[in-house]
Amino acid sequence: xxxxxxxxxxxxxxxxxxxxxxxxxxxxxxxxxxxxxxxxxxxxxxxxxxxxxxxxxxxxxxxxxxxxxxxxxxxxxxxxxxxxxxxxxxxxxxxxxxxxxxxxxxxxxxxxxxxxxxxxxxxxxxxxxxxxxxxxxxxxxxxxxxxxxxxxxxxxxxxxxxxxxxxxx
Numbered sequence: 001x002x003x004x005x006x007x008x009x010x011x012x013x014x015x016x017x018x019x020x021x022x023x024x025x026x027x028x029x030x031x032x033x034x035x036x037x038x039x040x041x042x043x044x045x046x047x048x049x050x051x052x053x054x055x056x057x058x059x060x061x062x063x064x065x066x067x068x069x070x071x072x073x074x075x076x077x078x079x080x081x082x083x084x085x086x087x088x089x090x091x092x093x094x095x096x097x098x099x100x101x102x103x104x105x106x107x108x109x110x111x112x113x114x115x116x117x118x119x120x121x122x123x124x125x126x127x128x129x130x131x132x133x134x135x136x137x138x139x140x141x142x143x144x145x146x147x148x149x150x151x152x153x154x155x156x157x158x159x160x161x162x163x164x165x166x167x168x169x
Contacts, residue, residue, distance in 0.1 A: 050139060051084045053106040057120040059155060070119070070155050072146055080146040085164060086123060087139045090131070091116075098130035104140065104158070123156040131163045139164040 058073035091103040106121035115122070125140060142161030147154055 049085050050087050051079070051144075053088070053121060056106075056123075056156065059120050069149055070147075072148075072155075076146060079144050082144055083141065084144045084158070085139055085141045086158065087137055088123070089116075089135070089137055090133055091122075092133055097133055099133055100127045100130045101125065102131075102133075104138075119153055119155045122154060123158055124152070124154050125161045126157070126159045127161045127163075129162070134166060136166055138166040 055075060058076055060071045061068045062071045063069075086104055088104040088106055089108055090099065091105050091109050092099050093102055102125050104123045104125050105116050107116035109116050125142070127140075127142075131138070131140075140158065140161045141164050142158035145157040145159065147157055150157075
């Protein structure tokens with residue numbers, strides 16, 4: 001009976017696996033794809049004055065006193081307290097149609113209970129004025145703080161943030 005189950009399962013899954021195209025696709029920019037296909041790997045690096053997620057990922061975790069802490073590249077450290085523009089997806093931290101504090105994610109949030117990435121792909125955003133929540137990518141501007149030992153585990157925070165644009169980039 002057990003063998004019949006596995007044979008049936010393999011006969012269903014095998015054609016799907018074999019039909020998948022394993023060849024890598026050409027990378028495209030966020031402007032060439034719908035929002036649902038956008039990811040940091042596909043975003044245009046530092047285009048239109050937007051700080052890329054690839055740049056923000058230049059972090060190494062090092063062990064200090066039995067604790068893992070981020071060690072930022074010189075390029076990231078130089079951005080501390082500077083005005084930046086960032087593109088990403090809004091992840092509300094509280095209910096409501098307008099958000100004054102939220103997480104900006106490099107990836108499309110696909111599950112309300114799952115984090116869509118690690119600390120290099122999430123930024124806490126504190127806005128001057130509330131921003132209407134939507135599922136499309138947004139561009140914000142504000143002052144970037146590089147967090148070296150934040151108790152929440154985040155590596156970046158943007159304060160005095162304002163919405164620059166929303167929708168398809």
